[in-house]
Amino acid sequence: MKIAIFTPTFLPKCSGAEIFHHNLASHLVAMGHEPIIVLPRSLHRRLHAERWNLPYATVPFPANIWSYFKYSAPLAFWLNRRILSALHRRHGFDVWHTVVLSPAGVCFANWQSHTGIPGLIRAVGDDVQAVSGVKSHPHMDRLIRHWIPRASCLVSLSRDMSEQLKKIGVPAEKIEMIPNAVDQLRFALASDKMAARDVLQIPREAFLFLCVARNHPQKDLPTLLKAFQILAARSLPGAVHLAIVGRGVPLLQGLVESMGLKSQVHLMELTPEASLGVPPELPPSRLVELYRAGDAFVLSSQLEGFSSALLEAMAAGLPIIATSAPGIVDQVEHGREALLSPCGAPEMLAESMRKVSSDSILKHQLGANAAERAQNFSWENVALKYTGLYERLIAEGHAKK
Numbered sequence: 295m296k297i298a299i300f301t302p303t304f305l306p307k308c309s310g311a312e313i314f315h316h317n318l319a320s321h322l323v324a325m326g327h328e329p330i331i332v333l334p335r336s337l338h339r340r341l342h343a344e345r346w347n348l349p350y351a352t353v354p355f356p357a358n359i360w361s362y363f364k365y366s367a368p369l370a371f372w373l374n375r376r377i378l379s380a381l382h383r384r385h386g387f388d389v390w391h392t393v394v395l396s397p398a399g400v401c402f403a404n405w406q407s408h409t410g411i412p413g414l415i416r417a418v419g420d421d422v423q424a425v426s427g428v429k430s431h432p433h434m435d436r437l438i439r440h441w442i443p444r445a446s447c448l449v450s451l452s453r454d455m456s457e458q459l460k461k462i463g464v465p466a467e468k469i470e471m472i473p474n475a476v477d478q479l480r481f482a483l484a485s486d487k488m489a490a491r492d493v494l495q496i497p498r499e500a501f502l503f504l505c506v507a508r509n510h511p512q513k514d515l516p517t518l519l520k521a522f523q524i525l526a527a528r529s530l531p532g533a534v535h536l537a538i539v540g541r542g543v544p545l546l547q548g549l550v551e552s553m554g555l556k557s558q559v560h561l562m563e564l565t566p567e568a569s570l571g572v573p574p575e576l577p578p579s580r581l582v583e584l585y586r587a588g589d590a591f592v593l594s595s596q597l598e599g600f601s602s603a604l605l606e607a608m609a610a611g612l613p614i615i616a617t618s619a620p621g622i623v624d625q626v627e628h629g630r631e632a633l634l635s636p637c638g639a640p641e642m643l644a645e646s647m648r649k650v651s652s653d654s655i656l657k658h659q660l661g662a663n664a665a666e667r668a669q670n671f672s673w674e675n676v677a678l679k680y681t682g683l684y685e686r687l688i689a690e691g692h693a694k695k
Contacts (some may be wrong), residue, residue, distance in 0.1 A: 300393065398415075478668050598639070
């Protein structure tokens with residue numbers, strides 16, 4: 295199959311959605327298919343300038359036309375339909391895989407309603423799930439509610455996401471639930487845990503909590519820092535450390551210093567480097583080493599679609615400490631793989647962190663259960679679910695002609 299993966303965000307950005315679709319496209323190539331990433335022109339130029347060696351092709355989409363929605367939705371839709379039709383004719387795609395509800399999703403749904411082109415729209419979480427304190431865009435929200443239910447297929451990552459799609463009018467029969475995936479072997483391989491800590495200048499005897507999350511209100515990192523401050527105040531000096539890794543995380547340095555946590559909190563933004571002639575391994579190897587260096591994984595999110603970082607931590611055999619946020623409760627069970635506490639409750643999050651760091655039996659049992667559960671989310675299984683769905687959508691498209 296020739297598959298267009300149409301996305302408004304991609305490499306060299308490296309959050310969950312970008313890494314997922316890079317890995318999905320790579321697995322599709324290995325299965326004998328031909329995925330092509332349709333991405334914004336600016337990102338396409340960066341990939342070529344930085345000489346990323348990708349196993350699949352990329353083609354540019356003039357993403358600046360999405361700005362036309364601010365002035366005239368009819369004009370924006372007309373321009374998008376012309377561009378998508380031209381790309382479809384030029385490359386002869388069999389099926390389209392569109393990423394996020396807005397702006398790409400509404401454009402695809404509008405185009406699909408005119409053409410009947412087979413394809414799906416994959417929601418990623420915060421484009422359909424409500425987050426307290428995060429500014430919404432009423433105009434795009436209206437477009438989402440009008441056009442997304444008209445698409446032929448929506449892919450959700452979790453039960454909560456499926457329910458949110460239903461609330462905006464998507465019929466249940468149009469929703470397919472396919473979770474994220476993880477290469478468990480890559481995270482479970484033995485490594486030199488202490489060497490990774492030496493690089494970070496973290497004491498070998500300290501208990502290291504790891505959080506992998508971008509600096510965004512959805513992730514509620516201030517609550518995590520407050521919880522860690524509470525825990526650190528009740529622990530021996532230097533006995534606990536926290537590493538937070540993600541896009542924009544270094545911007546929290548001022549807050550960390552004001553809380554008196556500078557020596558115990560490590561803020562990192564890992565940017566994968568393109569190696570000439572070598573396909574990138576994502577997530578980066580340095581991040582994989584950090585998972586192996588950690589003692590426990592902690593996540594303070596207000597919601598998740600289906601957290602890739604949480605899944606990676608499970609594959610690494612780390613005990614999970616997290617909020618009972620939508621999406622998270624689809625991945626882990628309280629008392630089995632994780633200790634869960636309400637969102638925005640730093641005292642309760644701190645108590646969960648204390649329990650895991652002070653009870654080696656609990657730590658081991660949660661981690662072992664997490665690693666066992668991660669086996670359910672192999673890339674082989676997830677890629678097969680997508681190819682099966684693509685084939686079904688293509689067949690349905692032919693049947694309608």
